[in-house]
Amino acid sequence: MKTTKLIFKLFLLSLVFVACDEDTTPSEILDTFENGIIISAEGAWKAKDGSISFVSEDYSMSTNFLYKGVNGSKLGGLIQSIGFNGDDAYIVLNDVNTIVVADRYTFLKKAVITTGLTNPRYIAFANGKGYVTNWGDADNINDEFIAVVDLESNKVESTFSISNGPEQIVSQGSKLYVSNRGGTGSGTAYNNVVSVIETDAANAISTIEVNDAPDDMVFNAAGNLVVLSQGEQSSWAQDENGIWYAQIETTAAIQTIDVSSNTVSSTIEFGVGVHPNLLDIDGSNIYYHIGYIGVFSIADDATELSEEAAILTDNLYGMSVKDGKVYGVLKTFEELSELIITDATSKSKLYSTAVGLGASKIYFNE
Amino acid sequence: MDVCKVVCFLVVLIVFPVFSQEKIKDNGSLDSIQNLNTVDIKASKFHKTERLGQKTVEVSAKEMARNPTNFTELLRYNSPIVFKDYGNGGTSSARFRGTSASNTVVLWNGININSVGSGQTDFNSLSANTADEIIIKSGGGSVEYGSGAIGGTVHLKDHLSFDIHQNYQLFTSYGSFNTSSNFFKANLGTGKWAIKLSGVFNSSDNDYPFIDDRYQDEDGNSLKNDNGNYINYGVDLGIAYKISNKNKLYFYTTGYYGDRLFSDGLPNPSAGSERNEDFNQRNLLKWFYRFGDFTQIINTSFISQEYRYYDNKDSKDYSFGKSQTASINYSLNYRFSNAWSLKYLMVADHINGQTTDLVSEDRDVFSLGGILNYKPNSDFIFSLGARKEYNSDFKVPISASLSAEQKVAKFIWLKANVSANYRVPTFNEMYWPVVGNRDLIPENSRQGEFGLEFENFGLKFNSTLFYIDLKDKIIWKPAGNSNLWTPVNLDAAVNKGVELFLGYTKKIRSHFFHFSGNYTFTEASDSENGRQLPYAPKHLLNYNLEYGYGIAKIYFQDLYQSKVFTNRLALDFYSLDLVHVMNLGLDISLFEKDNTNLVLGGKINNIGNSLYYFTNLRPMPGRNYTININYKF
Numbered sequence: 001m002k003t004t005k006l007i008f009k010l011f012l013l014s015l016v017f018v019a020c021d022e023d024t025t026p027s028e029i030l031d032t033f034e035n036g037i038i039i040s041a042e043g044a045w046k047a048k049d050g051s052i053s054f055v056s057e058d059y060s061m062s063t064n065f066l067y068k069g070v071n072g073s074k075l076g077g078l079i080q081s082i083g084f085n086g087d088d089a090y091i092v093l094n095d096v097n098t099i100v101v102a103d104r105y106t107f108l109k110k111a112v113i114t115t116g117l118t119n120p121r122y123i124a125f126a127n128g129k130g131y132v133t134n135w136g137d138a139d140n141i142n143d144e145f146i147a148v149v150d151l152e153s154n155k156v157e158s159t160f161s162i163s164n165g166p167e168q169i170v171s172q173g174s175k176l177y178v179s180n181r182g183g184t185g186s187g188t189a190y191n192n193v194v195s196v197i198e199t200d201a202a203n204a205i206s207t208i209e210v211n212d213a214p215d216d217m218v219f220n221a222a223g224n225l226v227v228l229s230q231g232e233q234s235s236w237a238q239d240e241n242g243i244w245y246a247q248i249e250t251t252a253a254i255q256t257i258d259v260s261s262n263t264v265s266s267t268i269e270f271g272v273g274v275h276p277n278l279l280d281i282d283g284s285n286i287y288y289h290i291g292y293i294g295v296f297s298i299a300d301d302a303t304e305l306s307e308e309a310a311i312l313t314d315n316l317y318g319m320s321v322k323d324g325k326v327y328g329v330l331k332t333f334e335e336l337s338e339l340i341i342t343d344a345t346s347k348s349k350l351y352s353t354a355v356g357l358g359a360s361k362i363y364f365n366e
Numbered sequence: 367m368d369v370c371k372v373v374c375f376l377v378v379l380i381v382f383p384v385f386s387q388e389k390i391k392d393n394g395s396l397d398s399i400q401n402l403n404t405v406d407i408k409a410s411k412f413h414k415t416e417r418l419g420q421k422t423v424e425v426s427a428k429e430m431a432r433n434p435t436n437f438t439e440l441l442r443y444n445s446p447i448v449f450k451d452y453g454n455g456g457t458s459s460a461r462f463r464g465t466s467a468s469n470t471v472v473l474w475n476g477i478n479i480n481s482v483g484s485g486q487t488d489f490n491s492l493s494a495n496t497a498d499e500i501i502i503k504s505g506g507g508s509v510e511y512g513s514g515a516i517g518g519t520v521h522l523k524d525h526l527s528f529d530i531h532q533n534y535q536l537f538t539s540y541g542s543f544n545t546s547s548n549f550f551k552a553n554l555g556t557g558k559w560a561i562k563l564s565g566v567f568n569s570s571d572n573d574y575p576f577i578d579d580r581y582q583d584e585d586g587n588s589l590k591n592d593n594g595n596y597i598n599y600g601v602d603l604g605i606a607y608k609i610s611n612k613n614k615l616y617f618y619t620t621g622y623y624g625d626r627l628f629s630d631g632l633p634n635p636s637a638g639s640e641r642n643e644d645f646n647q648r649n650l651l652k653w654f655y656r657f658g659d660f661t662q663i664i665n666t667s668f669i670s671q672e673y674r675y676y677d678n679k680d681s682k683d684y685s686f687g688k689s690q691t692a693s694i695n696y697s698l699n700y701r702f703s704n705a706w707s708l709k710y711l712m713v714a715d716h717i718n719g720q721t722t723d724l725v726s727e728d729r730d731v732f733s734l735g736g737i738l739n740y741k742p743n744s745d746f747i748f749s750l751g752a753r754k755e756y757n758s759d760f761k762v763p764i765s766a767s768l769s770a771e772q773k774v775a776k777f778i779w780l781k782a783n784v785s786a787n788y789r790v791p792t793f794n795e796m797y798w799p800v801v802g803n804r805d806l807i808p809e810n811s812r813q814g815e816f817g818l819e820f821e822n823f824g825l826k827f828n829s830t831l832f833y834i835d836l837k838d839k840i841i842w843k844p845a846g847n848s849n850l851w852t853p854v855n856l857d858a859a860v861n862k863g864v865e866l867f868l869g870y871t872k873k874i875r876s877h878f879f880h881f882s883g884n885y886t887f888t889e890a891s892d893s894e895n896g897r898q899l900p901y902a903p904k905h906l907l908n909y910n911l912e913y914g915y916g917i918a919k920i921y922f923q924d925l926y927q928s929k930v931f932t933n934r935l936a937l938d939f940y941s942l943d944l945v946h947v948m949n950l951g952l953d954i955s956l957f958e959k960d961n962t963n964l965v966l967g968g969k970i971n972n973i974g975n976s977l978y979y980f981t982n983l984r985p986m987p988g989r990n991y992t993i994n995i996n997y998k999f
Contacts, residue, residue: 044933077633115583331844333851336935
């Protein structure tokens with residue numbers, strides 16, 4: 001019997017030792033998120049763990065998972081984007097057909113929109129209303145729509161159809177511009193138009209043809225719209241060595257739309273097989289990003305692409321540029337993402353920190 | 367710390383009866399003479415060669431009647447397995463000892479029925495209520511069961527007995543959310559023939575209210591589990607013919623159909639639109655033949671499995687995955703002396719898999735194995751085995767196993783097992799368009815366990831220390847310049863811990879007392895960064911406590927699972943809170959005579975109405991009720 005007892009004592013000891021070695025210390029929790037950078041992270045696909053991070057302007061404070069910290073519950077979806085209107089942040093949760101409305105400075109939940117959205121992507125504001133792009137059923141290219149949100153009741157009051165794959169949406173006065181990227185479901189077609197919606201003319205829609213897969217859109221200093229069309233890369237097939245390649249390859253371009261005539265006034269095309277994924281404007285400079293190469297800068301009246309990258313990067317998933325600083329988040333879905341702030345002129349890294357899993361968008365909260 | 371208290375309490379609770387067993391012997395031996403006999407029979411069964419050196423738990427028919435809704439729920443309260451299900455009734459995967467779901471093998475009458483595509487079994491698309499025997503075996507077993515037997519194996523067996531008998535069972539239950547679980551079973555034996563026929567039918571609206579009040583709809587109303595209905599049914603038939611005692615033929619066939627909607631959970635259940643259908647069909651022909659000191663068994667099986675997944679339940683468009691596996695499994699056992707025997711194994715499989723996007727792929731597998739058993743006396747058993755698999759897709763390392771059991775004192779056995787096991791890459795991992803990786807190699811493990819077992823006086827106790835070193839673990843990672851995830855042999859993990867089982871039965875005149883419980887402590891960590899692996903709780907405890915007086919039995923079920931991480935970051939934000947659920951039930955035996963027994967049961971599930979999750983934001987039901995009738999004749 002002695003051996004038995006000894007063995008049990010060993011079990012007992014090992015159990016208690018391994019079980020008691022963890023201890024966590026509470027960390028400081030911020031409660032307002034003014035004067036700094038807001039980073040939204042998608043989270044992993046279908047895992048409902050999108051999160052929001054904040055970094056103060058002087059980089060002295062940062063916090064991750066702030067919505068959960070403030071509200072005690074997760075947002076509960078993949079954060080596609082955030083739209084800001086006055087004091088309100090409209091957090092668009094793509095996979096759960098939901099928009100969470102929160103105070104943009106405290107991030108306390110104010111309302112939730114749970115009906116009238118299907119695969120929502122981005123929101124813009126005009127005419128006292130919110131306009132949300134929706135892909136609809138991912139495998140159906142004919143059911144895409146814009147949902148109109150009553151900003152008083154925070155409910156979808158009406159919807160209207162739009163061309164395939166509506167992605168980003170921006171407003172200028174009573175006009176809305178939508179980049180119709182297309183390619184919303186596996187095997188579905190890419191699109192090549194920017195839709196113009198006249199909100200003061202019964203949401204009449206006209207379209208402007210651009211290169212394939214238009215996505216990021218930013219107004220330049222003159223008030224004209226700069227569009228990044230990524231070009232199509234699809235219909236994957238295997239060659240004789242079993243290597244997958246895209247059978248369909250079309251050209252990417254940076255195009256400027258003259259908003260007075262709603263026509264393309266300039267087109268700068270990329271080389272074959274080059275697919276830039278991000279674009280932003282700072283002052284009179286356009287910044288664009290090509291994965292695994294870097295961020296390039298050109299003047300907003302340039303007619304040619306830049307030969308040399310302004311900043312070398314790995315693969316960015318999100319990028320914003322402000323006051324000569326490039327804010328980028330690295331693309332990773334298995335470790336926390338990294339926010340890197342770089343001075344565009346000196347190319348020196350100013351700051352970096354870990355932010356939520358799958359970080360994708362960077363906003364400025366002043 | 368709370369965790370420490372729980373552990374200390376558990377250790378005291380579990381160790382105490384063993385230290386004080388001498389007392390039990392002194393006081394209890396007279397009362398438990400009847401129990402003693404039955405336990406002894408079980409004890410000899412316990413040291414069967416196929417379970418040598420390893421820890422096993424058996425789930426009885428009584429337990430099936432108490433958790434009939436699905437297989438996940440049954441095992442959640444009766445085994446050391448950790449389950450991850452996507453909401454109540456959604457797809458469910460099983461993990462032993464902190465390993466991954468594809469390291470758990472489910473065997474139906476000895477045949478591996480894991481999905482060819484995913485390498486896992488969905489425990490909510492399997493009818494286990496009609497099985498005659500469910501055995502949960504922890505630990506490695508590739509020598510015997512082939513690919514995937516690293517964490518453990520779950521065995522579902524149908525009994526075909528030639529003894530002259532006729533047993534019938536009818537079970538029906540109805541409960542909250544329009545949930546109904548039903549099955550019937552008929553087992554017959556005529557001396558020459560043995561027949562088993564059974565059927566199962568389950569359905570539920572499954573529209574339980576979500577008790578997580580942090581989330582509401584846009585009008586401030588509480589939410590419920592929309593889009594969660596399910597219906598499933600299955601039939602099993604087994605026929606056996608005894609040509610002679612040495613020459614027997616068995617045939618088993620089973621069909622299953624399941625139609626489920628997948629709920630979306632929080633924060634917006636109305637976003638749910640997915641539907642899934644399962645079609646499973648399995649056939650097995652077994653020939654048992656003994657000549658001289660040789661026993662040979664030939665199993666010929668054909669299994670087909672198919673799922674159809676509808677992204678939009680109202681649409682007719684679906685994506686599918688289907689597979690056919692044809693297999694011949696030959697074993698020859700030669701007993702060349704009273705102490706020594708040798709088993710020779712030969713398995714040939716042909717597997718075909720197809721999905722919507724993937725052209726048909728084939729795989730041929732041929733395995734050879736041998737197991738040497740040595741049992742010089744009734745106190746010592748030793749076994750040594752090896753298996754080599756030849757696979758048309760890649761090289762498979764040799765698996766090997768060494769087991770021994772030694773009786774060290776009256777009613778006390780020490781058990782030890784060391785083994786090397788493997789898990790071959792699945793069809794999805796290898797062939798999925800664009801992301802499939804044809805360069806994958808099998809996962810492989812070195813593992814060992816050491817256990818102590820006590821069984822007598824109505825008390826059964828088992829404690830097993832385990833250690834698993836897993837290499838070339840296949841995980842999905844984002845690849846290159848795209849948002850595509852592709853599987854790679856990247857990871858290494860070490861899982862170690864202890865599994866405890868305690869069972870105790872006591873009958874004094876009209877009083878009946880029964881306890882059975884499992885506790886597992888697991889430390890499963892990534893070898894590279896030391897982080898705790900996802901969905902591997904440190905503590906898992908479940909137990910059933912039962913008291914009976916006369917015709918009434920009252921029972922209590924308890925489940926405790928500590929916090930789990932939902933991804934490899936091991937951060938609190940990406941975790942699920944600890945789970946603690948309790949159920950309370952009452953069975954009343956209305957009629958009991960000879961072989962006839964009519965039991966009326968009622969049960970309150972989740973009596974504390976506690977909020978618990980097994981996947982992020984898919985809450986499980988709050989307090990709910992079921993009643994059932996269990997009629998055996």
